[in-house]
Amino acid sequence: GDSVTQMEGPVTLSEEAFLTINCTYTATGYPSLFWYVQYPGEGLQLLLKATKADDKGSNKGFEATYRKETTSFHLEKGSVQVSDSAVYFCALRAAGTALIFGKGTTLSVSS
Amino acid sequence: GAVVSQHPSRVICKSGTSVKIECRSLDFQATTMFWYRQFPKQSLMLMATSNEGSKATYEQGVEKDKFLINHASLTLSTLTVTSAHPEDSSFYICSAPSGLAGTGELFFGEGSRLTVL
Numbered sequence: 001g002d003s004v005t006q007m008e009g010p011v012t013l014s015e016e017a018f019l020t021i022n023c024t025y026t027a028t029g030y031p032s033l034f035w036y037v038q039y040p041g042e043g044l045q046l047l048l049k050a051t052k053a054d055d056k057g058s059n060k061g062f063e064a065t066y067r068k069e070t071t072s073f074h075l076e077k078g079s080v081q082v083s084d085s086a087v088y089f090c091a092l093r094a095a096g097t098a099l100i101f102g103k104g105t106t107l108s109v110s111s
Numbered sequence: 112g113a114v115v116s117q118h119p120s121r122v123i124c125k126s127g128t129s130v131k132i133e134c135r136s137l138d139f140q141a142t143t144m145f146w147y148r149q150f151p152k153q154s155l156m157l158m159a160t161s162n163e164g165s166k167a168t169y170e171q172g173v174e175k176d177k178f179l180i181n182h183a184s185l186t187l188s189t190l191t192v193t194s195a196h197p198e199d200s201s202f203y204i205c206s207a208p209s210g211l212a213g214t215g216e217l218f219f220g221e222g223s224r225l226t227v228l
Contacts, residue, residue: 031214032214034216042221043204043221044155049216051214093217094214098157098160099155099206100157101154101155102154103153103154104153
């Protein structure tokens with residue numbers, strides 16, 4: 001079945017450092033890809049999405065490009081802030097189905 | 112964006128009692144809603160798909176009689192944890208798709224943290 005694999009955390013960075021969180025997927029069709037963020041004690045918020053190959057999703061300085069050839073959707077940010085500390089989930093959604101999540105990566109940014 | 116509201120956000124109950132969690136789509140209609148469960152520091156696991164006007168579809172390993180799901184209207188789905196026990200303590204999150212596109216984003220409720228004593 002479809003699945004998502006993302007890098008294990010935690011990821012610990014200093015403020016203004018470059019961030020990459022790797023995500024790869026396995027899917028039989030042409031899913032949409034997402035990054036969701038969860039702040040402590042809260043629900044999930046959509047960070048960005050891409051619906052087809054070569055699409056780039058971006059929001060709040062975060063970016064991810066849908067790479068069909070490498071089945072990847074890596075999350076990047078050029079300069080992280082303390083307020084970016086959260087858990088980040090990579091996810092895919094095939095037509096008409098629920099979201100399938102990766103295990104989540106905890107990001108801690110210190111000043 | 113679309114708003115999904117969940118209630119209650121926190122609930123503490125005694126072992127053996129039942130707890131109902133409501134999930135409402137506030138500004139759109141949702142014929143389908145998804146219920147997830149999240150253990151501490153873990154990912155979200157799909158429990159069931161709630162379908163308006165019909166029976167829910169449960170994922171493998173999820174007890175239908177333990178987790179009763181009712182989707183009585185286009186804006187409300189409920190999850191009832193029956194005869195709750197401490198191992199049912201968890202964070203339960205509902206979500207719903209907006210629009211007709213089958214691969215669009217899901218909007219999530221705030222989550223409900225259940226603690227069974």
